[in-house]
Amino acid sequence: MPVSALVLTLELDRIDEVVAQLSTEPHVTLGELQRDRLPVVTEADSLEQAEDSVRALEAVPGVRFVDVVSVDFSDIEPSVAFPDTRASDRVAGR
Secondary structure, eight states: OOEEEEEEEEOGGGHHHHHHHHTTOTTEEEOOOBTTEEEEEEEOSSHHHHHHHHHHHHTSTTEEEEEEEEEEOTTSOHHHHOTTSOHHHHHHTO
16 A cells, blocks of 8 residues: 655645645545645555545645655555566666
8 A cells, every 4th residue: 555745835825725625535644734835644555546646636726736755655566566677677676
């Protein structure tokens, strides 16, 4: 299950609206708002869903930017996480 740590930059006049909307999303955990920055953690069933979550957050009215801080997908098999690479490349770190 990919877990993404994100920081959203919000429009100042829409902060309450964005926080209210995102607080209803089951796969989103909100951190403590710092001025116009909102830390967010998302959980997804796949890497594709994690990417889609970022795109969906970017499309929320009032969200100016989405910074991806980290993505943990350590519980996903390398062949699933990186289907286009050979096993020898993964072992060699390429």
